[in-house]
Amino acid sequence: MDIKAAKFMEGFIRLTADAFKKGWHERNGGNLTYRVPASEVESVKDSLHEVKEWLPIGNTVPGLAGEYFLVTGSGKYMRNVELAPEENVALIKIDEKGENYGIVWGLVKGGRPTSELPTHLANHELKKKLTDGKNRIIYHAHPTNLIALTFVLPLNDKEFTRELWEMATEDPVIFPEGLGVVPWMVPGGKAIADASTKLMEKYRVVVWAHHGLFVCGDDFDEAFGLMDTVEKAAEICVKVRSMGGKKQTITKENFLDLAKEFNIDLNTDLLD
Template sequence: MITAEQIEKFIAQAHRVGDAGLTVCSSGNLSWRIGEEALVSGTGSWVPSLTKEKIAVCRVADGEVLNGVKPSMESGFHLGILRERPDVDVVLHFQSPYATAVACMKEIPRNFNVTAEVPCHVGSVIPVIPYFRPGSPELAEQVKAALKDHNSCLLRKHGQVVCGKDFDQAFERAMFFEMACRIIVLSGGRYEVLSQEEIDDLETYILGKKP
């Protein structure tokens, strides 16, 4: 059973996302797995000012709505990611200013590794998904496929998606994603990225992976 405390935690985390400028008005959506169910921000809801009346409770296994609140149009990839990734409990779709500016560039960067935080937290490779209509089955399938073995992706002319084991990890990935894109935009395209050797060095000594 979903508790009142869990609902309040979900609302607080949604407002945190909004306060950080990751979503504006009705842009973006958030989900949180709790056992066999998931809380999903509702269709048309404003994540920065989410209320309990706009939170859908869905069964993860088949997407059935359990409380009569229609979930976000992007619930297809939220629930799909949760089904594919037992290590993930939180999915965030956001549209932060600089990362969305990058998503709308004619030539999207192939490499986002401008600082160590990107490969350490966001991912050394960030899949870029072609434009599909928001809420479409095609978009849901593309996002699910991309996040099957990555933790973030960029949606062309749309926004971004990150996932994590908890709210903090998903939030951290979103914030560092936005930071990297801010560097890319403010540099006017004149930026350097970490070499593969430098990334491997991070994985060995910071992430604790053996060479």
């Protein structure tokens, strides 16, 4: 089948379109990658071409050798993915050593995959291992309220998580492990990739201070849902603070009751 008619392309486009409408992707902000199963690559093989040039990833990911990824392009606008995916998205293949990538479809008017590719692939490699291959999405966006909170909340996992958990009863059900916080770093380099990967060993959501949010998921709905849930919690937090701050809140005992009732593995280390 034509790759543009594939179910995975439909899911990829839907996420980018919905996220742009949310206001998370000004100009060329944000990026999305999907690790494509071999069966899905096979189903669109007639749309693909041979790798014309192998280019360095920027780090080494041997655990992803031979894998294919659908990725947004560097400098491309999320709002244009739906209109012309072949111009704004690429399907890439990782070489047998996990050191280089090659384009096999897309970016027909030129360009390269997202500048955050080293960070995405490092985290894909980690999550592939930790989830026995179930995790397939890495997603980065610039949600407004979340970024605003990085200027006023302490930049540590415990206090940031606790503040957002308190904003809505179901938040700790959606991300019971909490979230990690990376201090400001230059985007796209090995340093932020390493810092994010370290936190992704225990979280599915990582805050990039004064920059945005970085999440993973088994599928498009899970990744989008995580981003949406955290940003809504941040929006509530911004509104509460603008109204003079909390007068009452969800207590530690309330969280423990919630965890028991919903049978969730709540990270209680973040409650004390």
